[in-house]
Amino acid sequence: MKTYTCHTDVTAPKYTHFAAFKTALAACCNAVIVKVCWHLAVKKDKSLNAQHLLDNSDFLTELLSAAGNDSAQLNWQHRGVQYAWLGEGILLLEPLAKAAQTDLVLSCGIHGNETAPIEICNRLVNAIVNGTLTLGVRLLVIVGNIPAMKQGTRFVDENLNRLFKPEQLTGDANQEQCRATELMAVLDQFYTAAGAGRRRIHLDLHTAIRGSKHEKFAVHPFLHGQPYCAEFIQLLAALECSAILLSHEPTGTFSYFSSRQYAAQAATVELGKVKPFGENRLQDYLATEHVLQELIAERFSPSSAGLPSTVSFFQVCRSIHKRSDEFHLSFADDIDNFTGFAKGERLCHDGDVSYVAEHEGEAIVFPNAGVAIGQRALLTLKRLDDPVAHLPLA
Numbered sequence: 001m002k003t004y005t006c007h008t009d010v011t012a013p014k015y016t017h018f019a020a021f022k023t024a025l026a027a028c029c030n031a032v033i034v035k036v037c038w039h040l041a042v043k044k045d046k047s048l049n050a051q052h053l054l055d056n057s058d059f060l061t062e063l064l065s066a067a068g069n070d071s072a073q074l075n076w077q078h079r080g081v082q083y084a085w086l087g088e089g090i091l092l093l094e095p096l097a098k099a100a101q102t103d104l105v106l107s108c109g110i111h112g113n114e115t116a117p118i119e120i121c122n123r124l125v126n127a128i129v130n131g132t133l134t135l136g137v138r139l140l141v142i143v144g145n146i147p148a149m150k151q152g153t154r155f156v157d158e159n160l161n162r163l164f165k166p167e168q169l170t171g172d173a174n175q176e177q178c179r180a181t182e183l184m185a186v187l188d189q190f191y192t193a194a195g196a197g198r199r200r201i202h203l204d205l206h207t208a209i210r211g212s213k214h215e216k217f218a219v220h221p222f223l224h225g226q227p228y229c230a231e232f233i234q235l236l237a238a239l240e241c242s243a244i245l246l247s248h249e250p251t252g253t254f255s256y257f258s259s260r261q262y263a264a265q266a267a268t269v270e271l272g273k274v275k276p277f278g279e280n281r282l283q284d285y286l287a288t289e290h291v292l293q294e295l296i297a298e299r300f301s302p303s304s305a306g307l308p309s310t311v312s313f314f315q316v317c318r319s320i321h322k323r324s325d326e327f328h329l330s331f332a333d334d335i336d337n338f339t340g341f342a343k344g345e346r347l348c349h350d351g352d353v354s355y356v357a358e359h360e361g362e363a364i365v366f367p368n369a370g371v372a373i374g375q376r377a378l379l380t381l382k383r384l385d386d387p388v389a390h391l392p393l394a
């Protein structure tokens, strides 16, 4: 087992937006949080009033805040499931009655303001807790960036989803760097405890900052020449992803870490546009959530073999990084992801350097002029006309 260490003494973040967080929790919270917190309360301090938790009182926020300070593992059993609270926002669920064949990671809130996936994971765990969903896999549920979630922002100090690079995480570390270290260690423990040769899946669930020509889409990690798994591509299609962006290089994303380090079938899954807690429309996620339920019950099977015809595949043409404070995008702020440009049309400029579309229909995704200097500000894409011919499949 690998050992990751973090040398910074991380104290609990100050809770500065209490009222807003309370409102957010009231909107998204349900019995699972209550039950998780109830167990937490019972284990931590028997003097806590469980009824307050069931009433959705302030104990919820206090306990969620306090959870990060408790280094002890908390375990309990309920309705045929072994639960382990491994750290703040990290819940392991294992079926007691059967030997699960699949190790499934569902992560959400890696960006703190991307609320829909947090609500989805909340409902899924709730269904397991109340017995309406049968757990068939080993399941690790992770709410990634809780301090950012509390303040309703993408991150506190820096983008967590660039930090899953174990070799870089030494010395002084900020909040996100420490969280990345913790989550990498948890993933290592989760995968290695069950042994090799099992089916490993990691879906890192997000919502995008802007609208998109493809409302739901996935970013598939770079595979270093290894073949793509047709069944996993089918799963992404079933989750209603109508586009899959094929990464062309190693990255610091959570899904790349799972894929590269543990050979998990992994992807960053974008489930629509970011909205505050309580403003996500349940009906937009019904089909996606149903497939996740099937996956958790170990009942999911692809509807057909080969590549799904409903999915467009995109390869990265260029990754444009911000080099100066004079970086500006040449299109409207609210442009959709996957918008195509005519050849020669200007995409952005950075001081004196202009970037134009190099081929007809070159599409853009994840434009963000506000990133730190040196970080990626824009990806450009080319659609694969004949994915069957271009994608090696396993």
Ligand SMILES: [Zn+2]
Binding pocket: 110, 111, 114, 206, 207, 208
């Ligand atoms: Zn995100």
